[in-house]
Amino acid sequence: MDDNFGFEREAALNKEESFDALIVGAGPAGSFAAERLARGGARVALFDGRPAEDAKACGGGVTSKALKAWPFLLEAGGRLVSEVEMCSPAGRSVRLELSEPFAIYSRRALDSHLRERARRAGAEVFEGRVSAATARNETGEWVVHARGGESWSGRVLVAADGANSPIARRLAGALTNSEMEVAFGYRTPLAETDDAPTVIAFLPGWAGYAWAFPRLDHISFGIATAQDTFDHKALDRLLWGFMVGYYRRRAGGLSPLWSSTAEPSLEAGGCEIEERLRRVAERYAARIPGLAPETFDARRAAGDDWALLGDAAGFADPVTGEGIFYALRSAELFADAFLRGEVSAYEAMWRADFGRELRRASQMRRRFYGDFWGGAFTDRMIGFARLHRGIRRTLCELVVGDQSYLDLKPTLARRAAWPL
Ligand SMILES: Cc1cc2nc3c(=O)[nH]c(=O)nc-3n(C[C@H](O)[C@H](O)[C@H](O)COP(=O)(O)OP(=O)(O)OC[C@H]3O[C@@H](n4cnc5c(N)ncnc54)[C@H](O)[C@@H]3O)c2cc1C
Numbered sequence: 228m229d230d231n232f233g234f235e236r237e238a239a240l241n242k243e244e245s246f247d248a249l250i251v252g253a254g255p256a257g258s259f260a261a262e263r264l265a266r267g268g269a270r271v272a273l274f275d276g277r278p279a280e281d282a283k284a285c286g287g288g289v290t291s292k293a294l295k296a297w298p299f300l301l302e303a304g305g306r307l308v309s310e311v312e313m314c315s316p317a318g319r320s321v322r323l324e325l326s327e328p329f330a331i332y333s334r335r336a337l338d339s340h341l342r343e344r345a346r347r348a349g350a351e352v353f354e355g356r357v358s359a360a361t362a363r364n365e366t367g368e369w370v371v372h373a374r375g376g377e378s379w380s381g382r383v384l385v386a387a388d389g390a391n392s393p394i395a396r397r398l399a400g401a402l403t404n405s406e407m408e409v410a411f412g413y414r415t416p417l418a419e420t421d422d423a424p425t426v427i428a429f430l431p432g433w434a435g436y437a438w439a440f441p442r443l444d445h446i447s448f449g450i451a452t453a454q455d456t457f458d459h460k461a462l463d464r465l466l467w468g469f470m471v472g473y474y475r476r477r478a479g480g481l482s483p484l485w486s487s488t489a490e491p492s493l494e495a496g497g498c499e500i501e502e503r504l505r506r507v508a509e510r511y512a513a514r515i516p517g518l519a520p521e522t523f524d525a526r527r528a529a530g531d532d533w534a535l536l537g538d539a540a541g542f543a544d545p546v547t548g549e550g551i552f553y554a555l556r557s558a559e560l561f562a563d564a565f566l567r568g569e570v571s572a573y574e575a576m577w578r579a580d581f582g583r584e585l586r587r588a589s590q591m592r593r594r595f596y597g598d599f600w601g602g603a604f605t606d607r608m609i610g611f612a613r614l615h616r617g618i619r620r621t622l623c624e625l626v627v628g629d630q631s632y633l634d635l636k637p638t639l640a641r642r643a644a645w646p647l
Contacts, residue, residue, distance in 0.1 A: 246351075249384050251359075259344075272379050273342070285513070291327035291627040291628060291629070303341070308331055311323045317603070353373070357372060360372070384532065387535075395541075399527050405453065408515040412449025434592070436451060467501060474504070516543050517592070528577060542577070543585075587633050617643055
């Protein structure tokens with residue numbers, strides 16, 4: 228058994244209810260793991276610290292790769308998208324027609340769907356945050372406490388408590404600022420029947436991108452960029468320019484999504500749109516992990532009786548910030564390891580399954596948001612994609628999750644030889 232990481236051993240508390248697994252966090256990772264464990268016959272406690280009215284800050288985009296792996300996700304009521312506009316930092320854009328749609332979810336809907344599946348499978352769901360100061364009792368079981376004094380014990384502790392996980396910090400070590408992305412944005416209303424376009428736009432002057440993701444009844448706008456170069460005022464201004472440009476285009480204008488002026492909203496018509504949006508927009512912000520390659524090599528996500536899942540483990544794509552797929556896949560792999568009685572085997576399983584892919588994405592991040600042939604790589608890529616169907620096809624496959632970073636270079640080289 229692993230050591231207890233310096234936590235104090237606690238006196239056994241007779242009132243504790245004991246479980247096979249304590250899962251902290253009922254996002255996609257925690258709920259899916261709880262469902263799989265409960266289906267396999269384990270006694271599971273799932274702690275849901277998110278108040279019902281509070282949605283996780285997220286674009287809610289789920290790739291077709293994920294929809295194919297877990298078709299039940301379609302029951303959670305996302306909006307299916309089969310066309311995406313991709314826009315470069317210089318304002319050039321390309322329309323990508325996807326061979327398979329991806330889905331955009333309201334996180335409230337997705338999370339509650341997954342949590343209810345866990346409950347139906349037999350997991351016990353406890354509402355409210357539990358203390359991160361996890362400890363062990365005298366029989367060696369993990370113990371978590373609620374603010375009200377209640378406590379629960381369990382043989383295995385699972386941290387599925389998101390990007391800021393204090394449990395993961397204790398068990399696997401802290402991440403640096405450069406290994407965190409900051410993402411923030413606004414939700415604005417949308418009529419259900421409105422066919423609003425889905426847009427991904429690479430930022431001029433920053434690593435990262437902005438998005439407009441229409442969901443069933445609102446649009447999620449946002450920006451994701453590196454935490455260590457984050458300049459809130461400038462990025463917020465950029466995002467408002469993007470949102471105003473988006474609405475102005477929908478009103479029939481030929482507005483660019485990136486305005487070249489310092490105050491894009493002050494251009495004709497923009498001010499009025501911005502005033503209207505500011506009255507209704509709901510702001511959100513959160514962090515997404517984006518681990519360095521060396522951290523992927525060194526940081527563990529499992530011991531004999533503990534595991535980290537999803538964002539708590541740092542499992543998000545460092546180029547795109549996509550984390551829902553990895554949250555679900557890590558939950559599935561962990562559950563397989565748990566049910567065969569070998570929790571620590573999860574470590575080798577995630578590495579073999581998607582570890583190399585995430586590590587490769589981490590290596591590519593700098594190049595992806597860097598320069599190439601005297602201009603931004605993303606500008607060049609979109610410029611080529613406008614002209615070349617082979618490059619366009621590769622971009623489509625990247626968006627839907629079917630193109631791995633591991634063979635991206637040879638695929639691009641091969642397809643660049645296709646006729647235009
Ligand atoms: C702005 C933004 C946009 C994003 N867009 C996308 C996207 O379009 N597509 C995509 O794939 N990914 C996206 N991501 C990443 C994605 O949101 C995460 O990777 C994903 O939610 C990870 O799932 P998780 O279950 O690991 O963690 P989370 O979804 O963060 O769930 C963790 C849960 O743990 C709970 N919790 C925390 N502490 C405690 C505690 N002490 N006790 C009890 N409960 C606790 C939290 O309340 C939360 O419900 C985005 C992220 C951000 C910030």
